[in-house]
Amino acid sequence: MNAMQKILRWLLKGALWLVSWIFGLALAIPLIALFAIEAKQGTWGVSIALYVLVMGGLALFATDAMERFALWRRAASRGFWARVLCNAMDVWGLLAGISAFVFFIKPWQWSNWVIAALLIWLVVWMLLTRRGRQAASVTGVGVSTLRQRLGSSAVIVIGIAGVVGVLVALLAMGEGYSQTLRKTGNADTAIVMRGASASEVMSVLDHDSIVQIVQTPGIARDAKGQPLASPELVVAANLPLKGGSADDEGSVQLRGVGDEAWAVRPQVKIVEGRKFNPGMRELDVGKGAAQQFAGLVPGHQVRLGSQLWTVVGVFASGDAMDSEVWGDANVVADTYRRGSSRASVVAKLADPQAFDAFKAALAANPQLKVDTDTTLAYYAKQSEGMTTVIRIMGITVGLIMAIGAMFGALNTMFAAVATRAREIATLRAIGFRGLPVVVAVMLETMLLALLGGVIGGALAWLVFNGYGASTLAAGTVGKLSFELAVTPELLWTGLKWALAIGFVGGLFPAVRAARLPVTTALREL
Amino acid sequence: MKYFHLIWAALFRRKTRTILTLVSIVAAFLLFGMLDAVRTSFDQAGQSANGAERLQTGSKLSFIQTLPQALGARIAQVPGVKMVTYANWFGGAYQDPHNQVFSFAVAPNYLDAYPEIAVDPAQRKAFDDTRTGALVGETLAQRFHWKVGDKIPLQSTIFPDKSGNKTWTFDIMGIMHAKDKKSAGFYDQMFLLHWKYFDETTPYNRGTVGWYVTRVADVNQADRVARAIDALSANSDHETRTQTEQAATANWMKQLADIGLIVGSIMGAVFFTLLLLSGNTMMQAVRERTSELAVLKTIGFSSRSVLAMVLAESVLLLLIGGVIGLGLAAVLIPGVSAHSGGMLNLPTVGAGSWVLGLVLMVLIGLLVGALPAVRAMRLNIVDALAGR
Numbered sequence: 001m002n003a004m005q006k007i008l009r010w011l012l013k014g015a016l017w018l019v020s021w022i023f024g025l026a027l028a029i030p031l032i033a034l035f036a037i038e039a040k041q042g043t044w045g046v047s048i049a050l051y052v053l054v055m056g057g058l059a060l061f062a063t064d065a066m067e068r069f070a071l072w073r074r075a076a077s078r079g080f081w082a083r084v085l086c087n088a089m090d091v092w093g094l095l096a097g098i099s100a101f102v103f104f105i106k107p108w109q110w111s112n113w114v115i116a117a118l119l120i121w122l123v124v125w126m127l128l129t130r131r132g133r134q135a136a137s138v139t140g141v142g143v144s145t146l147r148q149r150l151g152s153s154a155v156i157v158i159g160i161a162g163v164v165g166v167l168v169a170l171l172a173m174g175e176g177y178s179q180t181l182r183k184t185g186n187a188d189t190a191i192v193m194r195g196a197s198a199s200e201v202m203s204v205l206d207h208d209s210i211v212q213i214v215q216t217p218g219i220a221r222d223a224k225g226q227p228l229a230s231p232e233l234v235v236a237a238n239l240p241l242k243g244g245s246a247d248d249e250g251s252v253q254l255r256g257v258g259d260e261a262w263a264v265r266p267q268v269k270i271v272e273g274r275k276f277n278p279g280m281r282e283l284d285v286g287k288g289a290a291q292q293f294a295g296l297v298p299g300h301q302v303r304l305g306s307q308l309w310t311v312v313g314v315f316a317s318g319d320a321m322d323s324e325v326w327g328d329a330n331v332v333a334d335t336y337r338r339g340s341s342r343a344s345v346v347a348k349l350a351d352p353q354a355f356d357a358f359k360a361a362l363a364a365n366p367q368l369k370v371d372t373d374t375t376l377a378y379y380a381k382q383s384e385g386m387t388t389v390i391r392i393m394g395i396t397v398g399l400i401m402a403i404g405a406m407f408g409a410l411n412t413m414f415a416a417v418a419t420r421a422r423e424i425a426t427l428r429a430i431g432f433r434g435l436p437v438v439v440a441v442m443l444e445t446m447l448l449a450l451l452g453g454v455i456g457g458a459l460a461w462l463v464f465n466g467y468g469a470s471t472l473a474a475g476t477v478g479k480l481s482f483e484l485a486v487t488p489e490l491l492w493t494g495l496k497w498a499l500a501i502g503f504v505g506g507l508f509p510a511v512r513a514a515r516l517p518v519t520t521a522l523r524e525l
Numbered sequence: 526m527k528y529f530h531l532i533w534a535a536l537f538r539r540k541t542r543t544i545l546t547l548v549s550i551v552a553a554f555l556l557f558g559m560l561d562a563v564r565t566s567f568d569q570a571g572q573s574a575n576g577a578e579r580l581q582t583g584s585k586l587s588f589i590q591t592l593p594q595a596l597g598a599r600i601a602q603v604p605g606v607k608m609v610t611y612a613n614w615f616g617g618a619y620q621d622p623h624n625q626v627f628s629f630a631v632a633p634n635y636l637d638a639y640p641e642i643a644v645d646p647a648q649r650k651a652f653d654d655t656r657t658g659a660l661v662g663e664t665l666a667q668r669f670h671w672k673v674g675d676k677i678p679l680q681s682t683i684f685p686d687k688s689g690n691k692t693w694t695f696d697i698m699g700i701m702h703a704k705d706k707k708s709a710g711f712y713d714q715m716f717l718l719h720w721k722y723f724d725e726t727t728p729y730n731r732g733t734v735g736w737y738v739t740r741v742a743d744v745n746q747a748d749r750v751a752r753a754i755d756a757l758s759a760n761s762d763h764e765t766r767t768q769t770e771q772a773a774t775a776n777w778m779k780q781l782a783d784i785g786l787i788v789g790s791i792m793g794a795v796f797f798t799l800l801l802l803s804g805n806t807m808m809q810a811v812r813e814r815t816s817e818l819a820v821l822k823t824i825g826f827s828s829r830s831v832l833a834m835v836l837a838e839s840v841l842l843l844l845i846g847g848v849i850g851l852g853l854a855a856v857l858i859p860g861v862s863a864h865s866g867g868m869l870n871l872p873t874v875g876a877g878s879w880v881l882g883l884v885l886m887v888l889i890g891l892l893v894g895a896l897p898a899v900r901a902m903r904l905n906i907v908d909a910l911a912g913r
Contacts, residue, residue, distance in 0.1 A: 236587035305586035404552030
């Protein structure tokens, strides 16, 4: 009988719990649905209004009304509707937290302005209003006792530093990769390939087409009146990798070029040795390629297939060309049995505005079936896929880590609130209201989070800025070397993530602190 | 085991704290499970028994260079070679040049070299009999909503036909299924067409072959056979380089990214943070139980058993969180693979990951519990009870 009663009570309790949560969620569902619709349409107008609503609701939730509500909740905690309402408000708070998190980490331009506005409002509020001054003094007490809680505070700082460090490093990888490719392109240089070729190496242009392309109006001319256009052949070569066994071969992009190649790419400069001589089996190697592959040193000979080629110089350009090896176009074509065909024509335009006319002229030529792009657009397109993959990977890893760090912060701040329960209750007993307490706890958490973000970002910058990496890039057939780039924007993104984690990590403990019934807290002495 | 109940009760003494810590541990091991799956998929690419048996012969000059078709007959005569087939890279794309499809123009006996690809015999026959026929992997078919019998246009990003037109039309005659989804999911993304149709239609190929695939009779002879094949074309203008499929894939993956280093550094950062976080929780847990531990000692628990109990508690904490995290990863990974539209093909959490994960859980648990456990062991009963 006793057991039956127990089970019945359990079931009843469970049902009550379930019903009240469902009710709370039901209140939130329209909000979630609206979000989903907006995200699909890409219009965020209404969402912005909703954010304001959510934030407003949160502020209401946290202020004095809550204090009374907490008392009432306690008194009426056995009532069904009281419970339902409490859970509804919990869900509301959770949603507010999540939207705030999204709001912080989304790379929207306006979110920066909102953060700045909130900050100014906070400072003014703390300086000018009585309640603000109360909040400031409570925060001061909290921060001054941080030293006694060094161990647990370090959990927040180091946890968030880890998240920000890893996130920034991964994003820096994507940034470095796309920067390297983007820098390779120029708005005033055009690249002409056979139509529907996804990349240079897949394109074939025969001799007649090349002659016509080079003579198309719109191309800049050099001092002698020759068009600045460079027909180029792009193939791959297998070379032994540095630091591997003799059998460990990698692929490098080999570009067969003429004299014009140096003229259309002024950024490519010889830093060691000399340029190859036309008609000779000589190579100039990019700085990045020289670091990746063995034996790419001036004076050395390397084997391409059955032939021996001599490395005569090293060039540097600071972009994707650094990962290439250049040789004379005719000799390369001979080795690879390409005859007089080439892969692409890179042309310096008279001025960037001439591009549309140049492209139209090529399209209008009935003997040609070519695609024309500025090199800027071409390389941007090549970097797109890989950059997206790295970004998604970075954000996924970052999000999972952020959840872990957020709960670490929650843990720490709950403990901090618990140890200061008496102090907070005393403050409330002598007339402090709920809001200053909420603000104080949240400020303390976000301060620690900010510290963590700064440390993580600084570490990522120190360790990974300029760190060399390589991959097989889309659209090329060789290893592309690039350097991780920790840009100020990425550091700002990292800081925003840190603040977002701190915000959510502080929100719930803060609300708990404000809800703490004064009498109970003092009685626990 | 006798004290399991006691340990369990101690662990959930403060529910909020334990649950919050558990979520952090779950997050860490979820990440571990997913990243380890990525690493494994890189490591295991091509590592099948069939992969060890197959040799790939390509031009020594570069992977884009083609080889003469006549070489095939000479390779077939090398002692130890069971069969030879060949293929060309077609460079197909559907609708948009950036929508690339892994498409190969293959010899009639190509599928015989890949027993791990299952094709319905009737469909295989229909493919063999149709000049413009094509076989597509099931993932690829799903991605573009292709069905058997469809006539689809595929543009080659490399090869135009004689009139310069780059859009080729194919009849889908069958669907390929990889028998082992874990290590060979790639086959479900492939598109196969007839080499003969390809060679006759494009003026750019002129009877050449992209690479040869050779099956050897005896895996242990693979190295010798590879050297013998390369010797056939030594000092000619089309020197070859022959590797086992395993070695070739491993080499390719290594060039793509040093995934081991990336995963290693991320996990290093994650576990360091986790160490600190759960260490803090355990310290708190022991600190606030000081008097209870003293009571335990008073009623006769030895110092060593108190040490063991605190250690067991922290290991248990890590084990619960870690197993939930890895389990979650095992549930999530197939979903991620399915929704990536064929971009990702991750194996689910394998036995290796579970073992490594469990070892890590116990290790971190012991590390985290060590300090508080020693503290509990050295506890002086009189001082603890007096609250000093």
